[in-house]
Amino acid sequence: MKLKNTLKCLKQGLALSLMVIVTALSISEAAFAHGERNQEPFLRTRTLHWYDMKYTVENDGAVAINDIVTITGKFRMFERWPSQIPEPERMYLNVNSNGSTFVKLESWVNGKPAIQSMIGELGRDYEFKIVLKARWEGRWHVHPMINVLDTGGLAGPGIWINVTGDHNDFKMAGTTLEGDVFENLSTYGMAQVYGWHIFWAVLGLFWLLYWITKPTLMPRWLMVKSGEYENTLITRTDTKVGVVMLVLVVGFVVGGGLYTTSKHPRTIPLQAGVAHINPLPVAPSIKVDVVKGNYYVPGRTVITEVVITNTTDLPIQLGEYTAANIRFIEHSVIDFDEVSQTTPAELLAQSSLKLSDNSPLNPGESRQVTIEASDAAWELERLTSLMNDPDNTLGALLFFYDSAGNRYITELFSGMVPVFDPT
Amino acid sequence: MTTTAQALGDTSTYAKSENQKGDEVSSFFSARGAVIGVASVLALAVLARWYQGWASWDYGTESTSPEFSFYWMNLFYAQLILAATAFVAGIAYMWFTRDKDLTKITSKVELRRYSTFISMLVVYAFAFVFAGSFFAEQDAAWHQVVMRDTSFTPSHIVLFYGFFPLFIILGFTTYTYAMTRLPLYAKGVSIPLVLGTLGPMMVLPNVGYNEWGHAFWFMEEYFTAPLHWGFVVFGWSIMGLGGILVQLMSRISILMSDVFLPSPEPKTTAYTS
Amino acid sequence: MALEPSQERVLQELLKPNSQMSRFSRKLDYFIIAIVMFAVMGAFHIHFMLTGGDWDFWVDWKDRQFWVTVTPIVLMIVIAAFQAIFYQHFRLPIGATLCGILLILGEWLNRYFGFYLWSHFPMSLVWPALVIPMCLWLDLVLHLSRSFILTAIIGALGFALMFPASNWAILAAFRVPIEVQGTLLSMADYIGFTFSRTATPEYLRIIERGTLRTFGGESTIIAAFFSGFVCMIMYAIWWNIGNYIAQLGWTNNRLKSFMGFKKDDNVTVAEGLGGKL
Numbered sequence: 001m002k003l004k005n006t007l008k009c010l011k012q013g014l015a016l017s018l019m020v021i022v023t024a025l026s027i028s029e030a031a032f033a034h035g036e037r038n039q040e041p042f043l044r045t046r047t048l049h050w051y052d053m054k055y056t057v058e059n060d061g062a063v064a065i066n067d068i069v070t071i072t073g074k075f076r077m078f079e080r081w082p083s084q085i086p087e088p089e090r091m092y093l094n095v096n097s098n099g100s101t102f103v104k105l106e107s108w109v110n111g112k113p114a115i116q117s118m119i120g121e122l123g124r125d126y127e128f129k130i131v132l133k134a135r136w137e138g139r140w141h142v143h144p145m146i147n148v149l150d151t152g153g154l155a156g157p158g159i160w161i162n163v164t165g166d167h168n169d170f171k172m173a174g175t176t177l178e179g180d181v182f183e184n185l186s187t188y189g190m191a192q193v194y195g196w197h198i199f200w201a202v203l204g205l206f207w208l209l210y211w212i213t214k215p216t217l218m219p220r221w222l223m224v225k226s227g228e229y230e231n232t233l234i235t236r237t238d239t240k241v242g243v244v245m246l247v248l249v250v251g252f253v254v255g256g257g258l259y260t261t262s263k264h265p266r267t268i269p270l271q272a273g274v275a276h277i278n279p280l281p282v283a284p285s286i287k288v289d290v291v292k293g294n295y296y297v298p299g300r301t302v303i304t305e306v307v308i309t310n311t312t313d314l315p316i317q318l319g320e321y322t323a324a325n326i327r328f329i330e331h332s333v334i335d336f337d338e339v340s341q342t343t344p345a346e347l348l349a350q351s352s353l354k355l356s357d358n359s360p361l362n363p364g365e366s367r368q369v370t371i372e373a374s375d376a377a378w379e380l381e382r383l384t385s386l387m388n389d390p391d392n393t394l395g396a397l398l399f400f401y402d403s404a405g406n407r408y409i410t411e412l413f414s415g416m417v418p419v420f421d422p423t
Numbered sequence: 424m425t426t427t428a429q430a431l432g433d434t435s436t437y438a439k440s441e442n443q444k445g446d447e448v449s450s451f452f453s454a455r456g457a458v459i460g461v462a463s464v465l466a467l468a469v470l471a472r473w474y475q476g477w478a479s480w481d482y483g484t485e486s487t488s489p490e491f492s493f494y495w496m497n498l499f500y501a502q503l504i505l506a507a508t509a510f511v512a513g514i515a516y517m518w519f520t521r522d523k524d525l526t527k528i529t530s531k532v533e534l535r536r537y538s539t540f541i542s543m544l545v546v547y548a549f550a551f552v553f554a555g556s557f558f559a560e561q562d563a564a565w566h567q568v569v570m571r572d573t574s575f576t577p578s579h580i581v582l583f584y585g586f587f588p589l590f591i592i593l594g595f596t597t598y599t600y601a602m603t604r605l606p607l608y609a610k611g612v613s614i615p616l617v618l619g620t621l622g623p624m625m626v627l628p629n630v631g632y633n634e635w636g637h638a639f640w641f642m643e644e645y646f647t648a649p650l651h652w653g654f655v656v657f658g659w660s661i662m663g664l665g666g667i668l669v670q671l672m673s674r675i676s677i678l679m680s681d682v683f684l685p686s687p688e689p690k691t692t693a694y695t696s
Numbered sequence: 697m698a699l700e701p702s703q704e705r706v707l708q709e710l711l712k713p714n715s716q717m718s719r720f721s722r723k724l725d726y727f728i729i730a731i732v733m734f735a736v737m738g739a740f741h742i743h744f745m746l747t748g749g750d751w752d753f754w755v756d757w758k759d760r761q762f763w764v765t766v767t768p769i770v771l772m773i774v775i776a777a778f779q780a781i782f783y784q785h786f787r788l789p790i791g792a793t794l795c796g797i798l799l800i801l802g803e804w805l806n807r808y809f810g811f812y813l814w815s816h817f818p819m820s821l822v823w824p825a826l827v828i829p830m831c832l833w834l835d836l837v838l839h840l841s842r843s844f845i846l847t848a849i850i851g852a853l854g855f856a857l858m859f860p861a862s863n864w865a866i867l868a869a870f871r872v873p874i875e876v877q878g879t880l881l882s883m884a885d886y887i888g889f890t891f892s893r894t895a896t897p898e899y900l901r902i903i904e905r906g907t908l909r910t911f912g913g914e915s916t917i918i919a920a921f922f923s924g925f926v927c928m929i930m931y932a933i934w935w936n937i938g939n940y941i942a943q944l945g946w947t948n949n950r951l952k953s954f955m956g957f958k959k960d961d962n963v964t965v966a967e968g969l970g971g972k973l
Binding site for chain 3: 090091092094095096097098099100101103104105106107108113115116117135136145147149152153167172174175176177178180185186187188189190192193196197200201203204205207208211212215216217218219220221222223224225226227230233234238239242243245246249250252253254256257259260261263264266267268269270271272
């Protein structure tokens with residue numbers, strides 16, 4: 001025993017000293033996220049693309065417990081959905097906020113309630129709105145996300161929110177259709193839960209103690225083995241106590257059930273229907289054919305060679321390239337400062353998107369150009385880990401703007417050949 | 424024989440009982456060992472849970488971050504080294520301090536060793552509570568709210584590589600104690616004892632099945648998914664303790680007679696051949 | 697089974713109150729009860745959480761079909777085995793209740809420290825289902841009938857029926873309707889929607905999605921009866937597995953010479969074999 005205890009002490013000691021070192025070192029608080037970086041790039045770039053994201057609180061802003069935060073935006077279900085995962089037969093608009101630190105008050109897709117799961121259509125866009133209420137103090141990273149059946153959670157761009165106050169002050173009142181008013185949904189119905197659990201635990205403990213407060217093991221084992229002591233093992237008192245217990249158990253189960261039914265005469269089963277929500281109407285888009293795609297490892301740059309054909313009636317220019325929630329902005333087309341005020345820095349490339357020729361492309365014309373999206377985010381977000389993946393393809397959305405300010409969204413899909421040492 | 428007793432730290436009670444023949448009972452089942460063992464395991468569990476609460480949300484949600492490597496992977500490596508060392512040390516200690524002639528031990532010594540063995544089982548079973556109940560269900564709570572991006576999550580590092588090894592080390596050490604100090608478990612291999620103390624060890628290799636399932640089979644977090652059922656089956660093996668219970672009754676009843684009852688005939692040790 | 701002469705003398709001595717032997721035996725009781733409690737808590741909880749856990753974790757999984765069907769069946773597996781060990785060898789009708797109480801204790805500890813404090817879920821979402829009444833029922837039927845067969849038939853059926861019946865007292869409030877965003881929900885659905893789970897979205901729930909017949913009003917009863925039927929079979933199987941485990945024997949230890957034994961030394965009945973060799 002001595003050695004075991006010494007070992008345990010050692011283990012504890014080491015753990016403690018590790019902790020001391022840990023606290024002694026001051027570590028810069030990086031804006032790291034929920035683990036989506038380790039999702040395979042094909043999953044992050046060829047499933048959902050989020051855009052037009054708006055939060056009613058700014059990144060790293062503060063709210064108090066019970067304050068409301070609204071997230072709105074759109075997402076595109078990528079048409080060239082990875083064949084490795086099933087098509088989105090069921091999907092669910094969700095929020096990832098480090099547990100129930102924020103609660104969902106409302107969730108809407110295309111103006112319809114998205115409380116139940118829905119069916120997703122590939123190649124189509126959806127507009128969503130989630131209304132949240134702060135519940136637990138701390139600094140939390142809050143994402144909208146879509147859970148897709150057999151694929152799991154696909155997180156949208158997240159922001160940091162600092163919640164101040166005390167979670168015990170959280171309130172969420174409401175009224176049931178029976179007319180009962182409740183003060184707080186997080187403790188709703190708990191009086192009965194605690195009460196009945198305690199009641200049955202007491203009865204159960206009584207039954208256990210009834211037996212184990214008497215000599216328990218050795219004498220009973222010997223008596224059973226001997227075969228001549230059945231009436232000592234289970235006495236008449238034991239039987240009487242058993243009968244009383246049985247009456248109590250059945251009585252309280254039946255009585256409790258009947259009483260509850262009279263208290264709640266109108267109940268419904270869990271609701272399990274599917275929300276039928278149509279995608280947004282199909283919008284006109286620009287034709288883009290990919291010639292080739294490269295990733296320049298030293299420069300952290302994705303270069304895609306494409307042929308763009310303007311299928312609209314006005315001249316167009318490329319304004320934005322977005323993949324895996326990282327936005328690459330063409331500074332001469334879009335006001336970068338405005339974008340940087342609403343987009344978290346880690347999700348926005350600081351240098352401009354570069355095109356070999358981004359002069360306005362006239363209606364009906366085609367032009368072969370190279371698009372350079374360059375940023376450390378390719379490495380930080382581990383999107384270049386696609387070299388370790390069996391599927392070496394990348395998806396992105398291209399946002400074109402015409403001279404009247406209209407926006408056209410086109411999907412980009414290309415293979416990715418690494419260039420390790422460009423000469 | 425006293426050397427083993429000394430090695431186990433119960434020399435004082437042994438000597439005392441030898442001098443005070445009047446009260447045999449007090450020399451058995453000293454609560455001290457069990458209480459210290461249980462308290463140590465509890466202290467480790469409290470420490471681990473506190474560390475999880477302190478470091479998981481701030482540094483444990485993104486496995487690619489340097490903070491994760493620092494706060495969590497270092498803990499993981501430290502645990503691996505400690506567990507491997509403790510495992511070898513526990514078994515080696517029991518083996519090298521074994522009783523080399525169990526044919527000559529008295530019933531009283533044997534019964535005292537049974538009381539130590541049972542105390543060790545208490546500590547082992549207590550460690551299993553944290554592996555099978557507390558940190559196991561907590562794993563469901565954690566993976567409900569994060570995106571699983573590594574096999575070594577703050578929950579897994581404590582559960583699979585902290586408390587699984589802990590109860591496995593205690594189980595193997597207890598088994599080796601029984602084999603090297605108790606005549607019955609030295610002469611034969613008790614199948615329930617193997618099931619009860621060594622069998623649950625299989626939950627650790629089963630982590631491979633679990634991670635394979637999470638990587639290639641189920642992308643969603645069903646806790647009742649078949650990829651977890653290996654833990655269930657190997658967890659059942661601790662029911663082997665039921666068999667040990669019967670074996671304990673069987674042997675201890677005979678030893679009780681030797682130790683506590685005036686012998687109708689001149690008393691001999693149980694194993695003098 | 698007859699006792700060895702020495703065991704018979706021990707029993708006679710144990711029947712005398714306050715004998716030295718009784719006091720020793722009582723100490724043995726306390727230590728073994730501790731082992732049993734810890735082992736049952738660990739084994740039963742890991743078994744249950746990985747076979748019926750999702751339904752028990754979340755209030756919006758506690759439906760009329762799967763929760764009612766699955767829970768008693770998977771509970772029965774370990775319960776029947778422990779009941780057999782305690783009843784057959786000690787005539788203690790406490791196996792089921794012991795399992796139930798320890799499971800509930802483990803669950804509450806975790807719902808508070810894990811689900812509430814660590815993951816911030818409210819208790820109204822994660823309370824565990826009641827299992828003690830059904831466990832008491834099973835023990836009492838065995839105790840009063842003294843019959844494995846009757847317990848398999850009446851006890852196991854009642855075990856399953858009693859599960860939804862006893863839980864109704866706490867569940868009904870969560871089945872009260874409410875309107876949210878113009879949609880009809882039960883309070884359980886509403887709680888599940890509000891306190892969102894990142895990894896178990898709505899569609900993942902294995903719950904009653906409706907039947908092709910007009911059994912809507914009888915879903916719970918049908919599910920409970922079916923569960924009871926499977927429980928009877930489970931009880932018979934696992935009672936026997938419990939018995940089997942308790943009488944497992946010995947094999948030869950090839951290392952015995954290191955502890956001074958000869959090749960032919962084996963465990964004998966006179967020494968307290970406690971199983972086959």
